Amino acid sequence: MAIDTNSVVYLHPNDGSYFISVDKLTGAADYRSWRRYMEIALASKKKIGFVLGTVLISTYAQDPVKADQWDTCNSMRFSMGNGSRKYKLNKDLYQLKQNNNSVNQYDTAMSSLWEELDSMSALLVISEPSADVRNLLNVVARNQEESRLFQFMNGLDDHFGAMRSPMLMLTPLPTVESACSMLEQEESQREVLLPRADPDVSAMYSRQNPERTSITCSHCGGKGHLQSKCWYLHGFQRNHSNPDLTHSIMQGKARYLTKPGIQNLHPDLQQLHSLLRVDLVM
Numbered sequence: 001m002a003i004d005t006n007s008v009v010y011l012h013p014n015d016g017s018y019f020i021s022v023d024k025l026t027g028a029a030d031y032r033s034w035r036r037y038m039e040i041a042l043a044s045k046k047k048i049g050f051v052l053g054t055v056l057i058s059t060y061a062q063d064p065v066k067a068d069q070w071d072t073c074n075s076m077r078f079s080m081g082n083g084s085r086k087y088k089l090n091k092d093l094y095q096l097k098q099n100n101n102s103v104n105q106y107d108t109a110m111s112s113l114w115e116e117l118d119s120m121s122a123l124l125v126i127s128e129p130s131a132d133v134r135n136l137l138n139v140v141a142r143n144q145e146e147s148r149l150f151q152f153m154n155g156l157d158d159h160f161g162a163m164r165s166p167m168l169m170l171t172p173l174p175t176v177e178s179a180c181s182m183l184e185q186e187e188s189q190r191e192v193l194l195p196r197a198d199p200d201v202s203a204m205y206s207r208q209n210p211e212r213t214s215i216t217c218s219h220c221g222g223k224g225h226l227q228s229k230c231w232y233l234h235g236f237q238r239n240h241s242n243p244d245l246t247h248s249i250m251q252g253k254a255r256y257l258t259k260p261g262i263q264n265l266h267p268d269l270q271q272l273h274s275l276l277r278v279d280l281v282m
Contacts, residue, residue, distance in 0.1 A: 008046045008055055009069035028092065031112035035119075050074060053125050082120045089117050097155045103183045107176070110152060145175055152176050160186070 004010060022041050025034045042048040049055035050073055057074075060066040093113050098106040126133060153164050163186060167179055174182070218227045 009066050028109045028112040098157045103187050107180045148176050
């Protein structure tokens with residue numbers, strides 16, 4: 001009996017997994033490109049149907065040879081369990097947060113995990129579903145979409161909290177795609193309306209002078225200025241209204257005017273000194 005090399009169940013010696021030249025999947029970030037290259041590689045070998053579940057054993061029920069070939073191809077696809085990978089994907093979904101990334105980046109990362117899980121949990125293909133089966137599938141799809149919406153909302157940053165509650169009150173609930181679109185619009189408006197501080201200007205105002213903080217006034221003992229610029233000697237602003245500081249100013253004047261050397265001043269300066277003392281008393 002001749003072997004049909006064009007059949008999808010025909011397994012060529014070069015159809016093993018070691019002959020598929022696709023880079024190894026490293027995470028959610030490169031899943032979409034990895035999936036596309038893998039689909040192309042499997043399609044070129046006519047084996048993509050085993051992954052998608054479209055090549056069924058029932059098709060070859062009347063042909064024992066091709067049924068055996070189908071078992072061989074299928075065993076290569078399911079030779080390794082998916083339990084550990086599914087656990088890892090579900091754990092990544094639970095821990096995935098936006099973390100100040102854009103809404104689009106966050107949605108892409110989460111969608112990649114969902115798509116990979118879907119590829120491992122495909123439902124059976126029903127060629128002629130009844131009305132009840134179609135209704136059941138619609139309910140299952142709707143429940144899955146709601147579950148994914150809750151996962152998506154849970155990982156959003158806190159500044160989207162004001163939008164989260166109104167969206168969850170909608171009837172029916174929006175799809176993940178619709179919610180993502182609304183959040184991206186809000187994100188775009190915030191980027192336009194909120195001004196951004198110039199980093200150079202902020203750095204200029206926030207920069208401190210370490211040399212200035214080490215200077216100590218020899219007159220008042222304060223830090224940050226010398227005696228030549230001491231307010232206690234040269235006066236404060238007229239509109240200064242701090243009573244505690246005003247009291248300190250008066251004490252500073254009194255300490256200066258009662259120094260022993262003031263008695264040896266010129267008579268005119270002594271007269272000015274007397275007037276200042278009267279002003280202090282008043």
